[in-house]
Amino acid sequence: MDKKFEAFKLELQKVYENNKIYRQKMKDKNLTPEDIDSWNDIKKLPLTTKEDILSSYPYGYNCVDQSKIKMYHASSGTTGKPLIVGLSENDMILRQEIIKEDAIMAGIRKDDIVQICYGFGMFTGGFSFYEGLKELGCQIIPTGTMSTEMQLFYMQQLKPTVLLTSPSHAMHLSEKSKELKIDIKTLPIRIIRVGSELLTEAMRKKIKASWGNKVSVTQDYGMTETLGPGLGMECSYENGMHLNEHYYFELIDPITKEPTEKNVGELVVTTLYTECFPLIRYKTSDLVEITTEKCPCGNSAPRIKKFLGRTDDMLKIKGVKVFVSQIEDFLFMHPYFTHQYEIVLTKENYKDILTINIEYKEDLPKDIKKQLPNYEIEIEEEFKNRFGITSQINIINNNTLPLSKGKAIRVRDLRKVKV
Numbered sequence: 002m003d004k005k006f007e008a009f010k011l012e013l014q015k016v017y018e019n020n021k022i023y024r025q026k027m028k029d030k031n032l033t034p035e036d037i038d039s040w041n042d043i044k045k046l047p048l049t050t051k052e053d054i055l056s057s058y059p060y061g062y063n064c065v066d067q068s069k070i071k072m073y074h075a076s077s078g079t080t081g082k083p084l085i086v087g088l089s090e091n092d093m094i095l096r097q098e099i100i101k102e103d104a105i106m107a108g109i110r111k112d113d114i115v116q117i118c119y120g121f122g123m124f125t126g127g128f129s130f131y132e133g134l135k136e137l138g139c140q141i142i143p144t145g146t147m148s149t150e151m152q153l154f155y156m157q158q159l160k161p162t163v164l165l166t167s168p169s170h171a172m173h174l175s176e177k178s179k180e181l182k183i184d185i186k187t188l189p190i191r192i193i194r195v196g197s198e199l200l201t202e203a204m205r206k207k208i209k210a211s212w213g214n215k216v217s218v219t220q221d222y223g224m225t226e227t228l229g230p231g232l233g234m235e236c237s238y239e240n241g242m243h244l245n246e247h248y249y250f251e252l253i254d255p256i257t258k259e260p261t262e263k264n265v266g267e268l269v270v271t272t273l274y275t276e277c278f279p280l281i282r283y284k285t286s287d288l289v290e291i292t293t294e295k296c297p298c299g300n301s302a303p304r305i306k307k308f309l310g311r312t313d314d315m316l317k318i319k320g321v322k323v324f325v326s327q328i329e330d331f332l333f334m335h336p337y338f339t340h341q342y343e344i345v346l347t348k349e350n351y352k353d354i355l356t357i358n359i360e361y362k363e364d365l366p367k368d369i370k371k372q373l374p375n376y377e378i379e380i381e382e383e384f385k386n387r388f389g390i391t392s393q394i395n396i397i398n399n400n401t402l403p404l405s406k407g408k409a410i411r412v413r414d415l416r417k418v419k420v
């Protein structure tokens with residue numbers, strides 16, 4: 002038996018013995034851990050969903066005695082309660098290892114000065130990176146979620162070489178720097194490692210254009226449920242995120258929930274070495290495209306080439322399915338806009354109404370500003386041609402949309418709300 006499968010068997014045994022909900026799900030399928038003899042058999046096992054975890058709130062998914070838990074983290078919980086995950090001492094050591102690996106993949110070295118702009122709170126970002134990078138030997142500037150002005154102040158004073166943040170925050174920083182007349186391109190930052198939000202190729206280009214084209218802009222991917230960042234790790238070739246060998250990954254058809262042989266599907270993850278909160282076949286709700294093409298970095302792990310969206314990020318507008326990321330790609334093709342936009346969905350006479358508010362760049366020449374109302378109509382037409390959906394595009398003043406401190410909120414779906 003290969004070592005990875007051995008680790009999986011132990012993980013499954015642990016879940017079967019300690020997690021009542023999953024054990025019941027296995028019993029419903031007449032399965033015990035002994036029935037699973039190969040990676041192929043794993044398909045027989047039931048999936049784990051976010052709802053399963055939340056139904057056992059807050060401790061039902063822990064596989065160790067509560068006294069062994071050293072730290073808690075929680076996800077933002079876009080609807081209802083946050084999802085709480087406990088970490089044992091071993092889990093914290095594992096997480097350090099994973100973050101170290103992630104950082105090395107990004108090109109971060111021992112002598113780097115790293116500014117961490119993730120919150121040091123219940124979210125996993127801040128503390129995970131702090132612990133992993135400390136282990137790697139980096140100098141750390143834990144600015145967390147301070148104001149943009151203060152982030153820039155420390156950046157000027159302490160001269161970080163690496164910035165860890167979300168894509169939208171990297172853009173907030175660059176816009177604020179213009180206002181404060183700070184030339185960020187002269188700062189010694191060589192790597193911007195983004196996470197917590199999807200990085201589209203269009204957004205990568207925008208970040209590079211603002212911070213300097215020689216800055217490496219890469220992303221990582223993770224979730225609270227699997228100890229935090231590092232499930233997927235992009236190397237400096239900027240061509241997709243290598244899947245982490247500490248986990249087992251599968252793709253399923255998002256509709257039928259059956260395993261798919263295609264390279265596109267919903268990502269399902271199984272932890273292999275987690276002590277406190279192991280997960281078997283966890284549905285991530287992330288729709289991805291996987292590639293097994295060789296990467297010049299030499300790492301042979303398959304990569305998430307593209308995020309196609311989240312199954313819960315998929316909007317159905319006038320019967321047409323469209324992902325927020327596709328709309329973002331479309332908007333960012335246009336040169337006059339900042340990265341700030343919102344998609345608003347309402348209903349009138351039982352019909353869906355799509356409105357997109359997007360901010361224009363402060364420094365546009367006057368004659369272009371005058372032309373913006375005509376430009377709105379042009380973009381509406383383009384949008385209709387591209388997606389087959391009628392929209393109302395409003396190009397609005399800079400700094401009109403609320404700034405987000407964590408994940409940017411891109412969609413306000415008011416269709417279900419009675420107004």
Ligand SMILES: [Zn+2]
Binds near residue numbers: 298300
């Ligand atoms: Zn690579």
